[in-house]
Amino acid sequence: MPSIALDKQTERQLDKVRAAVRRRTGQPISRTELLERLVEDAYSSRGEVVDMFRTSQAYVADEDSGTVHRPERKLVPGGAKQPDE
Template sequence: MTTEVKIHEDAKSRLEELQAEIRLQTGRNVTRQELVAHLINDAYESRSDVINSFRESSVPLSEDEKETMRRGRFRSDVETDESDIDDVLYG
């Protein structure tokens, strides 16, 4: 079963360019349907990557970014309050 999807002319043009490049570099003709299916199935590592690609900013952080930040933490065993932070930042 196939469904027709309308796409903007710019996107259609880019798909056609990619089709031509695939044909030139591999010698294989690929239909737009094959190309779109391939892009959808293989372009992202996970569904969350697809969802995150539509976010306006990188906040909130991805799970990988959060884990990277956690790895860089250490405990100094020194109590810090707001005035300590202000002193460090603003002198």
């Protein structure tokens, strides 16, 4: 597998996600496996991923509370295949 250069912040975030998986499941996960699963998830929701890059806001601010969050995604395992874009 080719190597991918990540900045230090992204590496730290990736390692925090790995640690959370290990704590919550009791199973270690490699960086490679985590990235493969994230890409698989993004691939099955690629229309939403493309939309994140189409708009200037990947995150949304709640007008009432001012809280910033990522829009909810509803993923259905084994859902319908999406055509390549």
